[in-house]
Amino acid sequence: MELTVKQCRSLRGRISVPGDKSISHRAVMLGALARGKTEISNYLMGEDCLSTIKCFKAMGVDISENNGVITVQGGGLQGLKEPEDVLDCGNSGTTARLLLGILAGQPFFSVLTGDQSLRRRPMGRVTTPLAQMGAGFAGRKQGTLLPLAVRGGKLKAIHYKTPVASAQLKSSILMAGLFAGGKTVVEEPVKSRDHTERMLQLFGARVEVDGCTAAVQGQPELTGQKLTVPGDISSAAFFLVAAAIVPGSDVTIEGVGLNPTRNGILEVLQNMGARIDITNRGLESGEPVGDVRVRGGMLKGTVIDGDIIPRLIDEIPVLAVAAAVAQGKTIFRDAAELRVKETDRIAAVAGELAKFGVKIEEQPDGMIIEGGKPLTGTVCTSHGDHRIGMAMAVAGLAASGKTVVQDAEIINISFPGFENVLKSIIVE
Template structure:
């Protein structure tokens, strides 16, 4: 396990380009794998999670070439997938696991999916249950709720599914199975989750019908290979947006960040708290909107965060907690039960680690309450193998009055391998 010490800085200034969007990188490889023809990916995130997706689809018989941020996928359609002679190891990637299950559910062969210790604790029934309703044979621990999972796909039928959670992974898995099922498959959510799958399916030539909270897809459609340009990941940009807002004398410009409206909850929160945030150079490529974001040192006020915005910022809540420790007044985060089933229980982990640094923070059943502003102290914390916890603790270290030592910092490589390099460039 690797440790990292982060110390207080006087300012952050400069321009950086954050890594490619993790969600879009996953999907570009998967959709290219089941498409007819060649798909090229520009701006791919070469983090551990996305490399797990490449590895799994290579084992399924797809020729994929990857060099840093460039990927070429030689798709041969759905029928090009072949039974793997090896177990499909997803590593730490929930996206790989759940979306791949939707694809494997319709393929007439046997697959075994396994991941690391963290994946083994993450609930899969939210995906396996509807896929079983469609006719897939899936077995695993606790009746298919935990990995390892064994899948024998085959002829599946369309369903009309009312999802109990707003989850892009659940929605995507069902839609991918629906593409190879007889009839029209519809997924309805309690709140709209991120829509990268819908946007990219359209770019690959699939016809969808979308209503406010529902998406429908007709079975029997084929995908056609595309050139995909991956925008910068707003979830990675969030760490520097928060840092720029809370560190004195700072101004950071982040280039070509994805600003898909289902992902921009962090921008809404920053603006509501009073941040000096500027959005420029907006453009749309492959159905996805991207822009340059400039953040400056800001006077912030606590707010209440809950309801429909939560699915739009669920991955950013750990670093939003850091932001709230430096804001005037109380910030309340609620309706965020989904944090309990991420790489860690992020409610308990964030609260416990920030308490070690002197934050005035308490956990609730569905979120947390943070009182600010607080001068954070130094100390020893850990990522617990969660990349977003690790980077959040690093941002806390930048404003703490003593050094912060972070254990298991190698977890950052999952989504942002050059995070500390970019941080050094701004100091």
């Protein structure tokens, strides 16, 4: 599938974006481990989150959808059943890594796999601490790549210092900690997104958070909940940047999650000169939310590095588009994690933006972009990565002529209906 975008005069309107992908995954997982019924509104019906549902259905969990509400009938921590077949996580690293933590505590055998992209992504950083807790793994490259066989069982609590700030790694260990005796502690070099800690508390687990350290008490009695998933700021990011780079734009995105561990993009865009206002602030299922209004303006280059990187790691591809339009130089550092995402996002962004005429230099842990020169429409590809596909579509809005994004069907991974939402605010 191809997505065609033309340079537009401005972007105007009020929109909403799909439910947060990270929160959607965790809602189904904890709903399955809780006792009783969990009802989830605004669940992201993208392919990644559907992979999570399929995996838990394969372990005997009753999950249904009616009028946009996902209902999970949980059976408690010991309510899962040994799957009859291999569990397929599709393209979802979150499904695979968090599920490894849950399967580590199950008294049965299971096997996880995924698509070609996911089978290349590293799992060793997760299986190493889980093995220390008592789980057994067998798979490619000494149990560091999918497919992975898991022999779960009785786990012991650990205090683990992670080598990198990774919400998936932290969450996998905390999920396993639910099945361990005692308190499981995860200490990070920098605080990563905290959706797991918030949702564990919502479901009734005993969670302690102190700076970059999070702990969970094992063997809790989790109880089913009724919750609404906030709009995904990572999906909103494409419209935030689009409105910021197209002069005369005025776009409001309603009901966006504003979790402080995820809102780094707002700080960066404001530093670059975008006009951003937040109204209707509130709390939704333990998560801060609000309406975000962005108006286009003259952007300037900046430096993006250090502690803010984990708060915007998924938004760097589209922030690179903002950097391409901004006056002056923008430097991205400390983002080597992008090399092991759905694709090598540093190489993919550099290669695709160069097609627009952007002067961009790859670095081992980031890139340097000389912005401010007019972009020229081109034919680009998603590299099989939903965020690259959407980022290039945003670049096309500011590029002369026509831009074609090939292999754009991958966008459905996280944002079904992206093209329609985009068209609804374009002023030609």
